[in-house]
Amino acid sequence: MRTGKTPQVMRKKSTTINEVAREVLHITRDEYALCSYIQYRQADRRGRAGWCVDTKDEVAKFVGITRAGLYKMVDRLAKESLLFVEPKSGALQVTEKWIDTESECKQSLQSKNDERKQSLHATVNKVDKKSGESVNLVTPIYEVNNKVKEIEEEINTPQAAFITTHTPTEFENVEVVIVEGQTITLEEKTNLEPITPAAGKKPRTPKPAGNNITAVCAEISDDRVLVFFHGISEAWGEWIDYKRREKKGTYKTAKTEAATIAALAKGVNYDPEAGRAAIEHSIAHTYSGIYPPKDTAPTAAPAARYSLEDRPRANTPEQMKEELSRFYNANIALLSEAQKTAGTNYTGDRLRSIVIDFCSNLVRNKREGETFGQHHAALGSWLKRQKEFDAAKSPATTQHTAGPQPQAPLRSAAPVNYSIK
Numbered sequence: 056m057r058t059g060k061t062p063q064v065m066r067k068k069s070t071t072i073n074e075v076a077r078e079v080l081h082i083t084r085d086e087y088a089l090c091s092y093i094q095y096r097q098a099d100r101r102g103r104a105g106w107c108v109d110t111k112d113e114v115a116k117f118v119g120i121t122r123a124g125l126y127k128m129v130d131r132l133a134k135e136s137l138l139f140v141e142p143k144s145g146a147l148q149v150t151e152k153w154i155d156t157e158s159e160c161k162q163s164l165q166s167k168n169d170e171r172k173q174s175l176h177a178t179v180n181k182v183d184k185k186s187g188e189s190v191n192l193v194t195p196i197y198e199v200n201n202k203v204k205e206i207e208e209e210i211n212t213p214q215a216a217f218i219t220t221h222t223p224t225e226f227e228n229v230e231v232v233i234v235e236g237q238t239i240t241l242e243e244k245t246n247l248e249p250i251t252p253a254a255g256k257k258p259r260t261p262k263p264a265g266n267n268i269t270a271v272c273a274e275i276s277d278d279r280v281l282v283f284f285h286g287i288s289e290a291w292g293e294w295i296d297y298k299r300r301e302k303k304g305t306y307k308t309a310k311t312e313a314a315t316i317a318a319l320a321k322g323v324n325y326d327p328e329a330g331r332a333a334i335e336h337s338i339a340h341t342y343s344g345i346y347p348p349k350d351t352a353p354t355a356a357p358a359a360r361y362s363l364e365d366r367p368r369a370n371t372p373e374q375m376k377e378e379l380s381r382f383y384n385a386n387i388a389l390l391s392e393a394q395k396t397a398g399t400n401y402t403g404d405r406l407r408s409i410v411i412d413f414c415s416n417l418v419r420n421k422r423e424g425e426t427f428g429q430h431h432a433a434l435g436s437w438l439k440r441q442k443e444f445d446a447a448k449s450p451a452t453t454q455h456t457a458g459p460q461p462q463a464p465l466r467s468a469a470p471v472n473y474s475i476k
Contacts, residue, residue: 097149269403269404279320285380286331287334294334369418370418372411379427417430
């Protein structure tokens, strides 16, 4: 059995597909091309007579499919009794069903064309029995000659046939003969010019509806708004996606986006839960702006239980983060004080990630029941250790070993992983 590759001169370049035979056999054009290729190769006496022993990669490349796709195609054609596969070697051979059907369809088309020619060349003159003279009972002979010419031109045009060239990766100066005297040459094109936009038109690039989170946080000067923004970050990301998807306008600058966040925070008394509810309500009603439900009373200021002596009502890191957000909203100066004591100035998604890690550590060590005053002092120490850890790892900024490494993206719709490594 041959193990080398097929010589270049023997490689099949094209396949003429007889659509009539293909429809009779109920196969695709790729399957037709495969059977035609195998029939062509098994006729080569320089290989194993009567068998196609080309490598599967060569056959798959000609058909334009993958090796796995070739095996599936061969199995299907074998079940249809169009191919025979030798069990040991895997050599391929077309069956009598393929040969007979394809040959009969070709002969049938040729016979019909010949009959149409002969019928028009038949004698059209008949003899009148009474006078004995020849009489033209059909049409003048010159009209018949013109009709014959038209039919001959129609017959010389390929009917119900497609020329399919299988060179999926490259063109190799392939010549495909459609009819006698007409040749199409497919040459590899290496000097193709890139497609450029029409004159006077610039290519359009999609613009996001929101701005960079860091730039937005830099425009927020009020710490209460910043804490509020951290509490609605996921809902705000959904709002930005909604405006882009529904074409409800964009925030052209980070300043206008920050102003919208500040107005929302003031409208709901800096309550993150009320802010999320307003965003969900606006998306549900396809608003262009954010409006709280009309049947909802104005959000009251944070409850008086958020003093230094009170304790948070939380059992999970997410609940702990919400409680700390309400505590610092009620005592806005304390957050700035904690950062000033630690010598830090964290903002935006960086501050949010550190607070999430801090809350996860509290829940992990079962300290969520301590007072807000204790949590405030612990956060100051946490920020200071984080600063030292960042300085030790400079220029790369990573979190210290007491907290988890990954940071949740501010606008990610995916749930935050609060596990501590």
